[in-house]
Amino acid sequence: MTGDIAPVNSETEKRYFNRELSWLFFNSRVLEEAQNPAVPLLERVRFLSISASNLDEFYMVRVAGLRTQVLAGMSEPSFDGYTPERQLKKIAKRVRKIKKAQAQCWTQLHKALTKEKVNVLKVAELSDDEREELALYYARSVLPLLTPMAVDPAHPFPHIPNLGFGMVLALTRTGQKDTTYALIPIPAHVPRFIALGKKERNFVLIEDVLEHFAPALFPDFTVTGQGVFRVTRDSDIAVDEEAEDLVRHFEFLLKKRRRGRVIRLEVNADIDADLKDFLIESFECWDEDIHESDALLGMTDLSQLIGKQRTDLLFPPFQARFPERIREYDGDCFAAIAAKDILVHHPYEDFNVVVQFLEQAALDPSVVAIKQTLYRTSDDSPIVKALIEAAERGKTVTALVELKARFDEETNLRWARDLERAGAHVVYGFIDYKTHAKVSIVVRREHEGLKTYTHLGTGNYHAQNAKIYTDLALFTADPAMGRDVGKLFNYVTSYSQPRDLEKLIIAPMMLRKSLIELIQAEIDIASSGGQGAIWVKLNALVDSKIIDKLYEASQAGVQIDLIVRGICCLRPGVEGLSENIRVKSIIGRFLEHSRIACFGNGKALPNRNAKLYFSSADWMPRNLNRRVETLIPVEATTVRNQIMDQIMVANLNDNTNSWDLTPNGTYVRRQSDDKAFSAHDYFMQNPSLSGRGKSLRVSAPKALDVARRKESKSTVEESSKVIDKSSVRENDPKAANAN
Template identity: 55%
Template sequence: MKTEDMLDFSETPTRRDITEEQETMVADDLATQPARFFNRELSWLAFNERVLAEATNPNYPLLERLRFLSISGSNIDEFLMVRVAGLAGQVRRQIEEISIDGLTPSQAIASTHEKVIQLEQIQQEIWTGLKVQLAEAGIRVVGEERLDAEREAWLRRYFLEHVMPVITPQAIDPAHPFPFVANQGIGVLFALTRQADEAPVMEMVLIPGPLPRFVRIPGEEAAWISIEDLICRNADELFPGFSVDGHGVFRILRDSDIEIEEDAEDLVRYYRTAIQRRRRGLVIVLQLQGAFDPSAEDLLRNQLGLDKALIMKTEGLIGISGLSAICDEDRPELKFEPYSPRYPERILEHDGEIFAAIREKDIVVQHPYESFEVVIDFLRQAARDPDVIAIKQTLYRAGKQSAIISALIYAAEQGKSVTAVVELKARFDEEQNLLWASQLERAGVQVIYGFVDWKTHAKTSMIVRREGESYRTYCHFGTGNYHPITARIYTDLSYFTADPAIGRDVGRLFNFITGYVEPKVTECLSISPISLRSTIYEGIDGEIENARNGKPAAIWAKLNSLTDPDLIDRLYAASQAGVDIDLVVRGICCLRPGIEGLSENIAVKSIIGRFLEHCRIWAFANGEELPNRKAKVYITSADAMSRNLDRRVEVMVPIANKTVHDQVLDQVMLANLLDTEQSWVLHPDGSYDRVGEVDNPFNLHRYFMTNPSLSGRGASLASGRKVPKLSLRRGNI
């Protein structure tokens, strides 16, 4: 990338010529038809296909490509356990509710099953290729092949000392009930012959969760073996007096969603019970490896109670997500170069005093390029500061080792008034959040669980500090969770302000959550499910009006998902009015762009790369060409999904401070639109293509890794160093 003051990306392509066949899909045909929307489930699978494609990206180090393969496996597992399980449940209950794209649950589940099988086949092909490349790089993944005597002896000892005491072979016959197989559990069925009487015997070995998915074999050359292969190659130790005729490895996934009952009297007790029920959810996927014995397959089908379940057979590896263990191999040359996030220099210039820095001017920092430690320090300093009298905090996902929780506990122990809104409905973090809630309550924190029907998804901190004869409220808003681990790989924005009007609104927000006191009016913030949708609509309608009056009209947005049909129709109306709309939607997108007469003014791209794009931004041109100082710019915790707009507590924050406004619009948002090296363009037919080669390639992750932020860099430019400025030429976004 060039480093002069002005970077020109005039040749950046993001739209594709529409084919003759696609031109037939005109507005009159689609404007009121379900075909104007893409299917949500298939769009999500298309996103995961883009993730999977990164496993073949030659520009990535080998172990990072393996990591993308592992991530794709984990993503598909969760998709099957939640979304597909939900569809299967609708089919079982004979619910025929039509999705926005016109499919019944039965049709949707058939389409998703077909696509999942295709993706699984692609995964196996990629794994086969990566396995060869890993071996060439000195990292072997072994199966049944024999190793040298020393390693064979080590494997035998490891099995006898670490595996055999933990596993429990169980005969499968009328005298032994079929064992319970845990969610994501892996098992091995052995076909044996008892040597004493030549009687056939079937045995099952379930692999306990605490055992490692892959075992590292010591030696100068790295070698790994899956736990199931290790068990199979030591079957003679498990079954003395038997001959092994064959074996088959299987894995299951269960329905893992938790549905909230409206009449739940005690939410904590309900969730503790629901978590236990989830572990025994219906089987929705059965994976079979290798040449599985037909009688053994019939046994599993009958005993697992498969109903509307997907059965997948593969000659390769099951449980692709487990490959993440191999990514930990100590080979730095096969991984991304380590990156150390910067600490905001604005705060360092105030000797690390965060409140002083915020009092001077609002601050926005971008994670992971700038350290999440600043958010933790914000709460740590509040906990230690004798002038801080109250802290209020929302907690959606905080991780297993949370400095945020520790800071809140310390603050309560210092006698401060501390309120924590702990969301129990954070999927797959329910158990951890129950644990945090218990620890917080024991320390004297007032723990609130929010609404029964709505998730509290807003990411907000509020600190009230005594200053002189009055009080000042300091606020933090995040587009991502208060989670120090995910903050290293998720790109998110943290906004700090002491604006009095925003402080008053945050107080109203917490009163709404803790006391159900719905704010009649807010001065700055938009809150769902009260006013956030209407704020977005007002922005869109304002651009429609500007377009009709001949003024420049444009909308930029950065989202994780876009699925709400009413919002999509509003964007279609804006396109028809002549508003230029550019959307960066990482994951699910149900909007169909580029259709003449309907959405020809809408372009959609998705960015997949080293970091997970996660922040949510809306920008409305407000009568001038974007980007401009008068543009209406917002950051939010909410995606453009019906659940976020109507069934969750979310916050949308207007950005008024000039420096913060410039960073969010002219740096973060613009860099996403200009990226060419990690971008995929969505076409009218639902397909995605990588952006091709251009004369001036641009990588937004590299740009932010090598350049300090506007808001956080303080006086660091006094040395004369210049940060490359991003720019564009109209019509070439």
């Protein structure tokens, strides 16, 4: 089978990158976009805000989980060789670098904004008119919401919610020496940046406003010290598999999460030591992360600076296209889908086509049933409204609402109740699995009998996210695919494991096995002297068994190109292990979210005989073992060409948004020189290719430049030789354990 290939074993040196550190390096690439002068100024502010928001969630979930393991005395290392305690130490070291870079970035952006007359000012820097405007705003819109609190035996320390922000003060009463501590929690409804002036281009921070007005809140005291603080709480949820009522159980867990233990306390660097100690004692976070910063706390709030008044500092507006095929059928989704499979590429093609598909189904008297998965959706979801409309019109509507979609639990609970009131059948899936598949089916009564129209996607049914996430969605009237998706719904609603599936591959039953078999087929081809080739596009690659199989394929001579946006635990380009594997990450205007897998099947990619799939699943243990996911084979010629010759080739050719992963774990930004090519720009500029058949060739991207890929590989190898040794040690468990 594998001939003389070197065995893949757990003793291979520097075998995997650590999952958590790999994610932190991804967030550093996001932060790099905030420092990229080619990006419009307010978009750079947005990237800085995103990097801060990402780090918040990382602490709420990943760091909180590791701390729980340490508190429980767990010392078993993960597959990459790190114990929980070692991971926390390495995380702290990397986060310090990120926070420092964020602070430097904000200093640069602050100056650049000032040059553009977008000013973030201190109260003392305001004009007399602006101070008068601020005083009026404070009296009307801030003061009524404030609750200043003295803390003493009669006034216990208040609950500060997750990501809660506020001021802490040291006070002395007139004529007395004793110090009283007080808090001013800042309500979430109060904007962090208060806009002033007619053009709303001058801003002042709420903490500066409170510092200015604090003495008036405590008229009988003198303010002798003050500081700003922000807390992050453990926000992970552990579901009780024995819960009798899952909805009530989740309502209880959500309330409990609001009071999760503090796992990170952020304070300003010049805070008095006694105020800092008071906060640590009050939040009971003696052993947790204490971050002191002389920069802005809570940089996620920088997104509030991005308004409509300076569109010249944003990306040029982009209008998504509506799929041509459906326009050709006068907007009749069912007629267009019945004629031929349609692939929609979001955000370049309008998500409204998915909404229109379901709205048409809701109103069509021939439609008798709709089944829909809902993992994440928006607060004002047109998808859910269409399902409610269908149910109220007497159609059989089944909605599979996933309660375990992290941080969307409350939204999903609310939509579930609305759907139930409308008469829909609402199912919450499995207690021990998340239903992450993105599928819907519409059953329509036609002259030849019942006909099923199916939508399968890589992204959530979320209208807002679909404007910035790159995803694929396939509409098909293929009877076999309709039968398979029907079995998937029956599996989730009745625990009946799907049997005799004709096309669809489903996790957790068969997805891992199928991926291993597909990789093995390429190994067999290469071992027999043929040409093995694999292209994969993912958000994350973590599963050690899949990584080991890719290593085995590389050793067999299979040429492997991986586009992994975020976490990648595979170490590419290591002689004798992974020298035939190349990994790149694309970070740019849009968030790469689609998952695609191409297997050459005996020839170099792209080719007509390749095996091609897209999926809802990343290659992570949770997706392969603990989630209901789909792997969808692509058979229609036009759709295959669109995914393989257009989408994958464009992503592999991209050299303006791309970062190459080196063997030592660092990422090197790919140089675009005079042959710059951006996949994002390409898809925005070219017309919709859905259903255009041969005309695809006219606007398809140039053929993959193998010479440039080899040149890129050489650049990565050279860069990896001169990269800072500390970055190697951070990603090398053997080196880490030697510290």
